[in-house]
Amino acid sequence: METLLKLCNQIAPLSAELTEYLENKLKRKEVGKRTKLLEEGQTAKYIYFLEKGLVRGYYHYKNKEFTSWLMKEGDFYRL
DSSP: OHHHHHHHHHHSOOOHHHHHHHHHHOOOOOOOTTOOSSOTTOOOOOEEEOSSSEEEEEEEETTEEEEEEEEETTOEEEO
16 A cells, blocks of 8 residues: 555645555555456446556457556555
């Protein structure tokens, strides 16, 4: 979470109150390799910040799998 707050502060300085609020609201979630963050047909409920690793977004078309985006460490993505 410290990495995320540092990144936010680089974009625009956060007040002490906002920093405290985010520290209380944000939750760290560890997931294993090949974990699906969102299933087909689900509505996004979370915003993810990737501390370590790589995430791939993909879709199926005519029985083939296509990668639509990649998310690397330090990226934001809404799911």
